[in-house]
Amino acid sequence: MTSTLKITSLPSAHREHLLSLGNDVRFPAAQRLFVEHTAADRFWILKTGAVTLDAQLPQRRRAEIETLGSGELVGVSWLFPPFEWELGAETLSPVRAHEFDASQVRSLCQSDPAFGFAVSQWVGRVLTRRLHATRGRLLDLYEFAARA
Template identity: 85%
Template structure:
């Protein structure tokens, strides 16, 4: 399955979005967010890798997917109630563009064409991630069922 990197956005929309970014750095093994906490920001990776995970009842976290440069980290910032559906942790040192979610949502409301492009991009990433999550959880279920 192909990744939907920031380069999937039309160049003018991508540059507009990137103009809102702050450059940030994170060490390896840093938790970026936990499930069911406030989704008030999101990132596009420049370097490094981040793993998405889900806390399974009475078990350790299940790794869902690994993201790399150009990929969007965090989707829940765009959809009420603005709470993370997954957790995320850096696998290596990371450099990223960080975005204030409320600011980007406000721009999406004030510029409907920009909002449409961002919503389409995030929606496509969300669809891809749902497929990845489903596949990973089915793999985990199958391995538990065999045990």
């Protein structure tokens, strides 16, 4: 994943404002952060550790889509209705992160248009990248299954 998708790609004033809203959290390895089709009421920016995004495929185990690391956004569904996770996420290692209350950040985005635009543009770029990664991973999985 390119650095343009990390938190550092937000303009510094907006980045600092967003980070000031976060709470420091820690998670052990192998902890589910969220599962598909549940309420997306928070999100995280990783400080240390790794998180894998996955998708539950019909009649199969979870398919790993992408691995995220330091400075990356975990969760994009919190910004867009219906505010439900489209993927799942699990820690691969112990994780330290900034955790954000989604409704608080959405409210700030509405009340501060410049902040809202910057955050929306950043999340939109992350979302676009994740859609490409998901599509590529699912095509790989189905190609493998067709050969088996």
